[in-house]
Amino acid sequence: MNEPVITAHGLVKHFGPTAALRGVSIDIQPGEVVAVVGASGSGKSTLLLCLAGVLRPDEGEVHFRGTRIDDASEAERSRLRRRDFGFVFQFGQLVPELPAIENIALPLLLDGVSRREAMTRAAEWSGRLGVDDVGAKVPGELSGGQQQRVAIARALITGPEVVFADEPTGALDSLAGEEVMLLLAGLARSEATAVVIVTHEPRVAAYASREVLLRDGAVVTRAGVA
Amino acid sequence: MSVPFALLGILERGPAHGYELKQESDAVLGSPVQFGQIYSTLGRLEKAGRIRLAAEEPGLGPDRKRYEITADGVEEFRRWLAEPVAPEPRLQATLFTKTVLALQSGLPADEYLDAQRAAHLGRMRELTARKVDADISTALLADYALFHLEADLRWIDQTRARLETLRQEVTR
Numbered sequence: 001m002n003e004p005v006i007t008a009h010g011l012v013k014h015f016g017p018t019a020a021l022r023g024v025s026i027d028i029q030p031g032e033v034v035a036v037v038g039a040s041g042s043g044k045s046t047l048l049l050c051l052a053g054v055l056r057p058d059e060g061e062v063h064f065r066g067t068r069i070d071d072a073s074e075a076e077r078s079r080l081r082r083r084d085f086g087f088v089f090q091f092g093q094l095v096p097e098l099p100a101i102e103n104i105a106l107p108l109l110l111d112g113v114s115r116r117e118a119m120t121r122a123a124e125w126s127g128r129l130g131v132d133d134v135g136a137k138v139p140g141e142l143s144g145g146q147q148q149r150v151a152i153a154r155a156l157i158t159g160p161e162v163v164f165a166d167e168p169t170g171a172l173d174s175l176a177g178e179e180v181m182l183l184l185a186g187l188a189r190s191e192a193t194a195v196v197i198v199t200h201e202p203r204v205a206a207y208a209s210r211e212v213l214l215r216d217g218a219v220v221t222r223a224g225v226a
Numbered sequence: 227m228s229v230p231f232a233l234l235g236i237l238e239r240g241p242a243h244g245y246e247l248k249q250e251s252d253a254v255l256g257s258p259v260q261f262g263q264i265y266s267t268l269g270r271l272e273k274a275g276r277i278r279l280a281a282e283e284p285g286l287g288p289d290r291k292r293y294e295i296t297a298d299g300v301e302e303f304r305r306w307l308a309e310p311v312a313p314e315p316r317l318q319a320t321l322f323t324k325t326v327l328a329l330q331s332g333l334p335a336d337e338y339l340d341a342q343r344a345a346h347l348g349r350m351r352e353l354t355a356r357k358v359d360a361d362i363s364t365a366l367l368a369d370y371a372l373f374h375l376e377a378d379l380r381w382i383d384q385t386r387a388r389l390e391t392l393r394q395e396v397t398r
Contacts (some may be wrong), residue, residue, distance in 0.1 A: 039387060067319035182358070203372055203377045213343075220340060 005030045005194050006051055010060035020046040021057065022217040027087035028162065031192040031222050034207070035205035037090055044198040045166055048212065051196060052085055052164045065161070079165050082111055086163040086193070088156030088184070090170040091150050092138040100146075101126055101135035103132030104153045127151040128135040129183060152184055156191060157185070163188065163199045169204055181207045227337060228323045229259055230267050234276060234303040235327035239241040241280045244291060253396075254326050256319055268293060276302055303327075307338055310345035313375055321336065323380070329393045339386045346379045 004027040004058055013021040017212075020043045028034060028051070031220045035042040050056040051062060053069045062070040064084065086107075087093070094103045102109075105122035109115065126132040129137060129149040131142075148168060155163050168184065169177030185207045197206055213220040232251045236242060242250070244265060250256045271277045276299035281292040295303070311320055321342060323366050328335035330355070353368045353375075385392070 039383070186358070189316075201348060202347065202376045203354070205347060206354040206372070208351075211344075213346055 001032050005065060006027055007063045008051055008060065011050050011057045011062070012049065012054065012059035013043075013050060013057050015046075016079065019217050020212060021050065023060070024217070024219055025060075026051070026106070026212060026216070026219065028194050028196060030212040031169070031188070031194055031210040032210070033188055033195045033197065036196060036198045036213045036214065037200065037202075037205050037211055040200070043156065043217040044200075044214055046166050046217075048166055048196060048198050052162075053080055062150075073104050082107055083158055084161050086158065086160040088148070088151045088155050088165040088168045090167040091147070094147060094154075097137050099136050099138055100131060100142060100150045103139065103150055104135075106155055107154060108216070109198035121157055122153070125157050128187070129153045143176070148172060148176075148180045150182065152180070152187070156187055156193065159191065162195055163192045164196060167199055168197065169199070169201065174203075176202075177204065198206050228255060228320050229263060230271055230276075230326065231303060231306045232323055233242065233264070233267060233271065234295060234299050235307075235331060236271055237293055238300055238303055238331055241292050241294040244293075247293070254323050254330075256322055271299070275299075299349075304333065307333060308341070308388045310338075311377070313342075313346045313349035321385075325392070326387075326396050329396050335393075336386060336389055339382055339389070343379060343382050343386070346375055346382065350375050350379070356376070 006028040008027075009025045011021045011024040012019070024043070024047055026047070036047060038044050046055065050057045050070070053064075053072070055063065056070055060070070061068055064080065069080060071092075072080070081087070095106065098106070101119065104125055105118040108118035108121060111219050123132065123135070126135050129152055131146055131149045131153065134142055134146055139150070142150065152168075163184075165184065169180050172180060181204055184195065187193070195208075197204065197208060205211055235254070236247055236250045243328045244261075247268070248259070248261055248264045251264065264333055268277065272279070272293070272359045275296055277293045277295050279291055280294040283290045283292070286330065297357055311324075324338060325335050328338055350372055353372050357368045
């Protein structure tokens with residue numbers, strides 16, 4: 001077995017008096033697609049944000065490639081999120097004023113890549129996601145499915161080790177959701193990028209190679225649930 | 227078919243007459259079963275050594291017979307409960323019966339439902355993998371099964387979340 005790309009141990013997170021996570025441990029292997037499922041309020045999104053270095057857990061540790069990240073400085077975690085992680089959310093993640101192609105190029109531009117280089121790679125990725133014909137349009141002019149494809153291109157353009165996706169098909173109809181999942185799972189495989197998907201939809205979870213079921217902030221462990 | 231297991235499950239809680247088995251199995255199976263089917267099933271279970279006659283009261287007719295479960299019967303019933311049903315569309319009736327019987331027998335219905343959930347998702351994963359690079363007919367056929375299995379799975383999740391309320395109702 002490979003070294004896990006992410007290891008989290010004993011994560012506990014409270015929001016006021018409410019315990020969102022009660023000691024969650026999880027390993028993410030390179031290139032695997034993991035679905036995090038559970039009822040509303042089971043701690044799915046909190047777990048995702050802790051793994052991605054967005055939220056700091058109250059207890060426990062998160063390691064990325066062997067380096068502890070939960071206690072890293074905000075600047076370090078921000079760099080990590082920009083270079084090594086990609087994000088896809090349900091909606092509202094694209095910059096509304098920027099054309100699709102510039103949204104895709106954004107992580108590279110923020111990371112100091114030349115505009116010319118960034119736009120060339122953005123054009124390449126928009127082709128792979130089938131949104132090259134709408135590159136000049138702003139997000140408000142795109143369909144929900146097109147917006148999610150732009151978001152996926154943007155998440156993958158830096159060649160991240162892990163993509164975190166929170167309900168990536170939640171705002172889409174079933175066919176558009178299907179197309180987005182086929183692209184996301186297919187590209188994750190070809191790029192050897194690990195994907196952590198939070199979803200309440202069983203058909204989305206079925207794209208993952210395994211499922212992590214959360215109930216009341218804890219992982220349900222069973223022989224049958226890998 | 228769940229009728230023999232429903233009868234075993236009811237007898238697992240204690241001996242019962244034919245008419246009691248008929249009434250209780252109707253509730254557990256979610257739809258009425260003919261008396262004839264109850265008695266023929268009891269006959270087969272008795273022949274197979276899963277149940278035996280506890281007492282035969284004086285008088286005429288099959289309702290005079292009181293049945294009890296054997297050790298073999300208990301084993302058979304518990305094995306059936308713990309084993310996830312092959313995930314195929316439209317299993318709700320069987321899953322409902324298993325859940326109610328487990329609750330009434332004080333057996334871990336939550337664990338059985340979790341195992342069933344895992345079996346369902348495993349089947350959905352296989353069907354999803356089959357859709358990758360598939361022709362449209364294959365993909366649509368897989369979708370048909372996936373949508374139905376998803377409905378089952380949602381029912382499993384819902385039931386799992388409301389298990390305590392169901393327990394209170396069916397063990398009254």
